[in-house]
Amino acid sequence: MPPPTPSSSVVRRSHEERVLTTLRAEGALSRAALARRVGLSRTTLSEITAELLARGAIVVVDTDSATRRGSGRPAERLALDPAAGQFVGIDFGHRRVQVAVADASHAIIAAGMERYPDAAGWDRRVALALDLVDRVSGSHSVHLDALQGIGIGVPGPYAGPEADGPHLTWRRQPAPERVDEAFAERFGAPAVVDNNTRLAALAEATSQPGPAGDLLYVRLSDGVGGGLVVSGRLITGAHGFAGEIGHVTAVPDGGPCRCGKRGCLETVASVSAILAAARSRGAEVDSVADLAAAVARDDPAVDATLREIGTTLGRTLGAAAMVLNPDEVVIGGEVARAAPVLVQQAAATVRHELYPVSSTEPVTVRAGRLRDSDGALGALAAVFHQSPLLSDYPNLEQATPVSLRRRAQ
Missing domain, CATH: 1.10.10.10 (Winged helix-like DNA-binding domain superfamily/Winged helix DNA-binding domain)
Structure with missing residues (x-):
């Protein structure tokens, strides 16, 4: 045959x-x-x-x-058979790693999070993640002897610029072969690695029943990243940078970004940037929880800050939406839930940027459905969706292509 x-x-x-x-x-x-x-x-x-x-x-x-x-x-x-296999999703953020373990019916059966300094090296981050998988599995009496696949989300795509005369040479962070090999060697299962925010976009696109459409996603967290899903298919681009909206210039001649440029959206709309901008107006906010409390009491300095940043975010998203024409624009991350006014302002600006092109069928702009603490679900989605929707993804022959769901509480 x-x-x-x-x-x-x-x-x-x-x-x-x-x-x-x-x-x-x-x-x-x-x-x-x-x-x-x-x-x-x-x-x-x-x-x-x-x-x-x-x-x-x-x-x-x-x-x-x-x-x-x-x-x-x-x-x-x-x-x-829920006991027939397990899947592991891992999300490396700038300051924490999250792990989720799913069974063969794709119910989440164990999860956990470990923090580390932003300056922690990747050997340390990987070691913490490996230990976390062992600990959350053991605490829930989950035996990974039937592990079918591992999805890994990493921040990026850049480790930072290296000066090369007047030019910049970009390095990927971290080297995918180091990360997937470490997990494959420890657990004896195939692993797939991608940008964690793109994986979060895939999780958002598949978080509801029915066929996934065209979605432009941005996540506001320690950094700012994005993802693009077209007809339910995650788009990576020629060099893996598709959807990297966090490093689009939003403020010409703005502040320095970790990528080496100036005025990137990340310098305006990341958690640290938003808090700093609010403090510059006299608000006493040192965390997202402080920001949420200030929003609840209608703090005028915080409100003005969020509306200004929402406008900048909306202009950037509106330009991308004009080119890509998505069904939905989704703003994820902890700030989107803590500060609804930012999402509202961004949505109004996107609609203004697209008018009159989308006046008859306006694009939907909404906050993400998944929580920032659910980042590992995006990594699981990469493993689960080994299907025609992602036919050019690294092939995990053992991965079972069914939809992600949570165990009923």
């Missing part, structure tokens, strides 16, 4: 996704019932379920003898 072609592999992953999604939504089904639900022939369905059974993604739970009519042989019923 000839080896499968790339197109046949994409079709097979699509069939697997439909089968797994249906089992997750409806519970145990016979092969005949499953074939009807997903619209596949019994022969094709039999091949797909045989492969999923061999990989341990699904199991035979019982037969339909209790409900079956007639004298025929009882049919086996198939279902997802």
Whole structure:
């Protein structure tokens, strides 16, 4: 038999996704019932379920003898086996690493966070993350002996500029081969690495039922980054920088940025920049919690600061939206929840920038649904979505392409 072609592999992953999604939504089904639900022939369905059974993604739970009519042989019923495998998502921020562990039904079964200094080296960050995976797994009695894949989000794409005469030479931070190799070696499972904010964009795009559309995402946190999802597909660009809106010049001749330029959006809309701007107006704010409290009591200095920054953010997002024409513009990060007025001001500015182009079908501008502490969910989404939506992503043959969901509380 000839080896499968790339197109046949994409079709097979699509069939697997439909089968797994249906089992997750409806519970145990016979092969005949499953074939009807997903619209596949019994022969094709039999091949797909045989492969999923061999990989341990699904199991035979019982037969339909209790409900079956007639004298025929009882049919086996198939279902997802939550204990059949685990997936790990890791999000490296500038000052903390977050870990989430999901089971084969994609329920989050363990999670945790560890802080480190912004100046911590990557050997230290990786060591803390490896230890954190062990600790959160152990504290929840999760054994990673069936680990199927690891998704890793890293800040970037730049470590910072290195002077080269009048030019700048950019280094990627951190070297992906160092990070994924460390986790693959420790846990014996394939790993995929990408920019953590792009992965957060993917998580936002797939956080609700139904097909994902076109989404432009920006996250305001320790730094400012972005991501672009088109028709549910994460766009990385020719060199992996697609969606890097944090390093678009927002204020010409503005303050210095860690990337080596001046006036980047990150110098205006990161958490530290927002707090500093509010303090310059006399507000007593040293944290996002302080900022939220000031917003709640209608502090005029904070309100003016947020509206000014929201306008700058909106102009930058509006320019990007004019070029990309997304369905949604999503502003994520802890500041977006702590200061709704910033999102409102940015939304009004985006609409102004796009008028009259989008006057009949205005773009939706909203705060992110996921919390900043859920950054590891984006890394999990990269592992889960090994499907035709991401057919050019690093192929993790063991990854199960179904939608992310949280364990019901």
